[in-house]
Amino acid sequence: MAALEKPARKLEAQPLYARVKGALVERLISGQWKPGAMLPSEFAIAAELGVSQGTVRKSLDEMTAQGLLVRRQGKGTFVAEAADTEILFRFYRLTRDEDEGRTATRFPDSRYLAQFQNTANEEERRIFNLPHSAKVWRIDRTRHDGAQTLLWERITLPCTLFEGLSETTELPNNVYRFYAKNFGHIVSHVNEKLKAVALREDIAPHLGLEKGTPVLEVDRRAIALDGQTIEWRVSLCRSDVQHYRNVLR
Amino acid sequence: MAALEKPARKLEAQPLYARVKGALVERLISGQWKPGAMLPSEFAIAAELGVSQGTVRKSLDEMTAQGLLVRRQGKGTFVAEAADTEILFRFYRLTRDEDEGRTATRFPDSRYLAQFQNTANEEERRIFNLPHSAKVWRIDRTRHDGAQTLLWERITLPCTLFEGLSETTELPNNVYRFYAKNFGHIVSHVNEKLKAVALREDIAPHLGLEKGTPVLEVDRRAIALDGQTIEWRVSLCRSDVQHYRNVLR
DNA sequence: CAGTGGTCTAGACCACACA
DNA sequence: GTGTGGTCTAGACCACTGG
Incomplete structure (x- = not known):
């Protein structure tokens, strides 16, 4: 150059x-x-x-x-590889209530419920700026600490940006590193929208809570270096044993 | 020097x-x-x-x-005076759902419910590192956008750090600027802890919602330049018309 | 040892605000 | 014009890493 x-x-x-x-x-x-x-x-x-x-x-x-x-x-x-603990926890804000004060030291493991391609619905097309009949991956999973389920989430990815993903590829713990290494998408930042919502009936069994229990809904969009939204994730988090921590400077 | x-x-x-x-x-x-x-x-x-x-x-x-x-x-x-819009909204993360996308443009006004001195309870003593029988201010207020109540909150301040505050002083919209100007406490950062909780019966009438409705609980500690915690604030926020937004970089 | 980033200096010129 | 911050350069020396 x-x-x-x-x-x-x-x-x-x-x-x-x-x-x-x-x-x-x-x-x-x-x-x-x-x-x-x-x-x-x-x-x-x-x-x-x-x-x-x-x-x-x-x-x-x-x-x-x-x-x-x-x-x-x-x-x-x-x-940057997004490999260090600090970077691993950069986007992971949930902390067990008893771990208050220190940075989260445990990172929950995942259990996959479903992973399949679908035609994008209107909301997904709007979020990713996709044409009609475009396809997306939808990945449903739960995350656990030992026997306790902490959250249920659905991750949505546009198929065009993740060529080669299959129904059997399991996402690793550090998905953003995985996106970078395998698909060349470097996440520059994520936008989150938090709400308290009543737990839906279909999700209740996964979390082991009654339908209607207040849970924290985290709606996250991951933005790549070129400005493109590459991941949409909605997480429903148990709020009785953990909290979302944030530091404003 | x-x-x-x-x-x-x-x-x-x-x-x-x-x-x-x-x-x-x-x-x-x-x-x-x-x-x-x-x-x-x-x-x-x-x-x-x-x-x-x-x-x-x-x-x-x-x-x-x-x-x-x-x-x-x-x-x-x-x-810095914490006077510009940007700085005003630095610590204000709630956005009306219909304002999604842009930075909040409206800043809700306040209605005072109670403001009185009390002997600090155990939790308050721990948070502010206060001796037995120390006193704190407790300020309860609601915040509104027009006719709609958006949140109820209790602000707790140690009396020793806020000499001269009275039961009739109303906090301005930008409280951190007020703290700096009148008491010399410059806020360096705030720690927040978010949960989804069921609305308590005594708060329900203030928010115009049923008891048990999921609301967002924001537990905030403001830390001054010298590392001292100067304000503890617990906010219960309606989650049906607004959300908490966050950008992680 | 050589090569890297980290700190510090001195001086030049530019862009902006205000009288 | 004068005084402010903003940018850019050139060169010196330090501290750390690894052969």
Whole structure:
């Protein structure tokens, strides 16, 4: 890749470090730099793009703050793998009531109830911006801590974005890492919508609670680096033994 | 204030910009720089502390990212007032269902039900780390959008931290700004714990719902810059017309 | 040891606000 | 114009990693 092009007029240009960052994010989106890969050194990137090392550093620092990169002194800069405990729990906010205070230390395992392709309904088409008669995967599962069921959820994925998924592939614990590794979709952020709802009759047996019990409904959309919604998930969470924790800064 | 002291050994020292930041945060905590005040210029701070302007900039950038400061090109650097819409909504996560997508544009008004001093119970003493027989303020109120009640909440404040509050002072819409301006407590972050619960009988009339209806319970602790918990708030939120939104990055 | 990221400095120039 | 923050560069030195 050659040096960055100069913008026509200085006035309407983004700062140089922002354009450098854009060029680097492009390489993540395109898959040129895959999760876990080591980036060239700051000086190498600077020389390649024709800017100073300090400018490259500012771009890398921002990307690190966003969680796209991991920097290790003395070793290098790497594409984030979403592998560390911290990143694993980045999107997992439920905590057992008795674990209050510390970060969740247990990660529940999954039990699969159903996994099949369907024609997308209107809501799914709207969420994923799909044409008529497009197909989606629907995956129903429960999550447990030991013998206790903590939540039921349905994960919806557009088939076009997940070619090669089959009815027997089990999602691993860290699904977002799985999406990145196998399908090249890097999640940049997720939007969640929380409500308290009365437990539906068809879900009640799965959670071992009476129909009508208040449960926490979490409606989540995962957004990829390119802005596309790649996953829709609705979770119904027992609220008597766990809570959703959040820190606002 | 004189130049920063050199640490005994370089090895165990924090980076210079971190110590600069610490020194500046001290001035916020001590009230030397009050909300809304303009800070000296980068060069002035640098000269005073005996470091370079770039080092001061790095400290100021971090504090800006934390929301402690607001920087305006051409004007100066100011202590954040929690006055802008964005900051006003930083801690307000409830959105009317029909407003989905955009940031909340309406901020509900309040109706006060009760406001009185009490001896702290065991839970309150634990939360605020108070001695026996310490006193707390308890403020009960509802919040509305037009004729519709959206939530009931109880705010608990330790009397020692809020000297001068009376039974007739109404909290303004932006309470955290009020705390900063009148009592010098700058909120650095809040911890929230969410659950779905069945509506209690004594609260039901306030929300205009049946006893037992699922409502969203938000348990919030506000933490000041010095690490002290300064406010405990439990909100019971109608979940049929609004939701709690969250973005995880 | 060489190579990496982390910190710090000094100085230049630009864009914006306001008198 | 002057003073502010915003960007960019060049170069120095430190701390960490691994051969």
